[in-house]
Amino acid sequence: MSVYSEMKLIVSCMDRRLNYYLKKRYPDAIVIRNAGANVNSLLITLDKYKDRVDEVILLPHTDCGAMKVVYFSLKDGKKITSLIEEKLVRQFSSKKFDSLSELEILNMEIQKENLKRMFGDKVRAELIDVNKIEIPSSNDPYMVYISKPSQIGELSSNIYHISAEDKEIWDSLDIAVYAMKINKIITPDEKIAEKIRTIYPSVVVSIASF
Numbered sequence: 001m002s003v004y005s006e007m008k009l010i011v012s013c014m015d016r017r018l019n020y021y022l023k024k025r026y027p028d029a030i031v032i033r034n035a036g037a038n039v040n041s042l043l044i045t046l047d048k049y050k051d052r053v054d055e056v057i058l059l060p061h062t063d064c065g066a067m068k069v070v071y072f073s074l075k076d077g078k079k080i081t082s083l084i085e086e087k088l089v090r091q092f093s094s095k096k097f098d099s100l101s102e103l104e105i106l107n108m109e110i111q112k113e114n115l116k117r118m119f120g121d122k123v124r125a126e127l128i129d130v131n132k133i134e135i136p137s138s139n140d141p142y143m144v145y146i147s148k149p150s151q152i153g154e155l156s157s158n159i160y161h162i163s164a165e166d167k168e169i170w171d172s173l174d175i176a177v178y179a180m181k182i183n184k185i186i187t188p189d190e191k192i193a194e195k196i197r198t199i200y201p202s203v204v205v206s207i208a209s210f
Helices: 016-025 043-047 065-076 082-092 100-122 170-179 190-199
Strands: 008-013 030-034 055-059 123-125 143-147 159-163 184-187 204-207
Touching: 008 016, 016 159, 043 100, 055 100, 065 082, 065 100, 065 170, 082 100, 082 170, 100 123, 143 170, 159 170, 170 190, 184 190, 190 204
Parallel strands: 008 030, 008 055, 055 123, 143 159, 143 184, 184 204
Antiparallel strands: 030 159
């Protein structure tokens, strides 16, 4: 008699407030995270799981920093980098929305459709209300942890987590460094660390894993 274990894939945002929620609710799932749960920036990463998962769960959230970047870019003309415009903002340029909350719902709908084109009916989506989840307190300074997709580790509530293939982390890092002003990045990969030091010379980069 064989025991079959269903494989779940989580596509979510890098926001630090989701760490405890994701770990508690989906401890055995493979987790992919970036700014805005933006599928457009995760095509290489997601392709590796095309025929390997039984369910794909999209989990964007309210009060999303990436959606604030989109909102102010399109409504006020505040641009950050060309990479952010290409990978994140452009997909909303022809869409109608009047508020950040409307944009967040629109983002969930867009990313869900993008995922369904890859995974079909295996996809479901939920917008997480950050005011209704438990967020353990932390007084430590904010930092970004970069890893390959895996089951989520024990990450404290000061850590933003980018979980994707190496080629697909850079627009999220642009948001973290230029929009959110985070100046500490942790990665277990020395080659990625060196590239980060070159692109973002003002940032402190450490080698570690969680």
